[in-house]
Amino acid sequence: MDIPQRIAFEWTQFPNNVPLPSHETSARLIGGTLHFLHLCVRVSQGRAVPDSERGWEDMYNEDNGNSWFNWTVPLTLLLLATSVLNALYIFTRIKIYRLHRKHEPVNSPSAKFVSEELDFEPLEPPSIKAQLWGAVSRSGRWLLGMKPALPVKTRTATRILQMEVWSPGEVELSLFSVYSPAHALLWMQTGSSNWIMMFAIMALVGFQLHALTRSFKALIKDKEIIAAEVMHEYNEGFVYPRVNPIRKDAAVMTHQSEMVDPWDDYY
Template sequence: MSLRRYAANNATPRTPRPRSSIAIHQSPAASPSISHTVPFDWQAARSLQPAPYQTPKKARTSEANGTPRVLKPRAIRKKSLYERITSLPSRIMFEIAMFPHNVPVPSPKTSALALGVFLHFLHLCVRVSQSRSASSSDSDWNDMLRESEGASWFDWTGPMTLLLFCASVANTVYAFTRIKLYRFHRRHEPVPSPNSRFVSAELDLEPPSLVSRLSSGAWWSFRAFWRFLLGMKPPAPKMPSRATPRVQQLEMWTPGELEMSLFAIYSPAHSLLWMATTSSNWIMMFLVMGIVWAQLNIMIKYYTILIKDKEILAAEVMHEYNEGFVYPRVNPVRKDVAIMTHESEMVNVWE
């Protein structure tokens, strides 16, 4: 026992391990902060420096010899012939229900180009047929009161010309009447736009039908015309009553790419130019049609680019405002700082 005690007393002294203090005596600054926000690592996100963790490898390595472990291909169960035959009716019904959205169609510009070229070719055939019938009747110009023998009483070129003109007008009306409704619930003063008006908040947010809009527009134009002739003011728009809650509504024009491209290729102006085309002025008419198509296409293209540039400019202004003013004040980097005192620093037991 004495030798063991002597060896223990002569051993190398060791620093005792610090004891964990009681939680009530720890400073709050040593604990994890609740409101402390760590700034986002933009340098790592922009690939300017490596991330704090390693990128996982594609092939796993074995712990024994370090060789990559090859993963076996997964077994995929295929449907049997009986399952494919029994599911065929449901598949057919699904495709029928999805028609025509499941039909692969070309881009809107390609479709508009093909449709416009077809309409121009059809109108060219109509004009060629009309010119041939007119040239054959030139010999009988003096005897126009006499009925021509063997001639058909029905001429298909007239209804076809009217149909082509109505098609161009219908495409124009459809392109310029596509709208979306937006309501401003927090704006009480009127918006400086002719398409904004106050409506009842109880109405559904659905655009009215094309027939109702055309009929109401025709009736308003008729009333405005007679009021102008009589020296009266134009009719005021209808306002909802004060009893019902009102909200400001904006009717924004949202044209489709197919309709606008077809309008540039085959517009009502093109159909009217085809009606005035003859064998003596067809070169000039073709030149005028090309100029009309070019100026419409250029105007649509440049105005679309202008709208996109304005959107980019507005987005960049808001981005710079947020980065320079909003984000530094909304999400500042904070850290808790606490000061702790003891009773012996404030209370004197000898007093």
């Protein structure tokens, strides 16, 4: 492959051919940046208060007539909104599956019956009369400059079992463990007098979320492996031996004198 073709091929694969970090690494970088921004906000808010008024920042600003609105307020709201929107996106992202052959309800809060127009009837060839009438109709519409008639589809509504399966993204789920709405609220309450306790609580919350999501992912993978192995053992033990059974080819030998050739009478 020459250079122009190589460039064209790489261009068609963009952005899938760009080397990106893993999901956990991306989430840690984004979450670390958000934590650093929140740290800068809290440090900037704390520097405006003298050492003698540490712990009474709100009352100090009110007594001195300082405006409570500065660049730290919209940035704080933006960080809080980012964490909340990420959490909402995680818990509202779903995939829809429709089970067309399942007619009984299942015990799941994400399953429900919906109506859908389906046509399972086999197609029947039109009669000769219908074909002739269709040809005459199309010819007349073509001569008059009219658009061809749309085929009339007769479909009946059918109740189908639909499942809305939760499908969170890998990056968003990892980011939720690093920087969740709980972390944003804890940052808003962090001050010079309680920063050690707040940092410990934030680390504990992040560790709990990370351990919970990791254990849940492992549980899902283990269930998938067990289900696949059950089907494999069932196929190996019951299906495959009956699909292609090994039979014995037995033949009986006879003497040449016992063979009767009907064509011998003609010679």
